[in-house]
Amino acid sequence: MDAKIGIKPDQLSEVAHSLNSILADEFVLYTKSRKAHWNIEGPDFYNKHKFFEDQYTQLEQITDDVAERIRTLGHYAPATLKEFLALTHLSEQSREENSSMGFIKDLLADHESILIRLRENINGYGVALHDMGSSDFITGLMEKHEKMAWMLRAHLT
Template sequence: MKTTIGIKQEFLAEVAHSLGKILADEFVLYTKTRKAHWCVTGPDFHSKHLFFESQYNQLEEIVDDVAERIRTLGHFPPATLKEFLALTHLTEQSREKNDSMGYIKELLGDHESILIHLRENINGYVTALHDAGTSDYITGLMETHEKMAWMLRAHLE
């Protein structure tokens, strides 16, 4: 059934595609944070194990919310690892060491990269695609990533 919410169909498709890229980034970051939770070692294992768990739980919720935003717009989200890897601008990294500081630096860089990407595209949702709802949604998403990045950054100071 056609989604009729006051946004042209071609704009809905473009927003959905853009959100698909964000979803891919979020899923890759979620996976990397899960890996940090599973694989971290060292004298601070327990505290970092719990910290990474809290972060991946937040990311799991974000992944679901972004996918549901795409569905709200009448489109289907990418939903395979192959699609996510083709759409993401993040990289999968293989680490030789499983130290917490290494994971924290890598995850912080990914949060900051996502934040930059979101900021660069937020105004286009309103001005070019006439979708204030997605622009507002992205604003909230940025705030979540800012706080998550702050929590990671605080471990490095």
């Protein structure tokens, strides 16, 4: 059933399509954070194992929230690995070494990349597509990613 929420169907479709890419990015970053949690080694193992668990737990909730936002707009959320890999702008491959610093650098780069994309869409959703709800929603996502990126960045100083 179509969502009759005061936004034209073509505009809802455009927002939902954009959110599909955001969902794919979130899912890939979630998976990479899980990888870090599972594969961390070294003298800081326990500390970083718990740290990465906190990160992926937050991303799991973000992923669910994005999918539910897409459904709120009357569209279906992608939900297969194939779809996510086709929609994401992130690489599922790590660029750094398999150590705490390697994982942190890689995850930080992905958070920062997502932050740039979110910022690029805030005004477009609100002004061009008349969807202030989605604009506000991704502003909230941006704030969550800013904090998660700060937590990662703090390990690098």
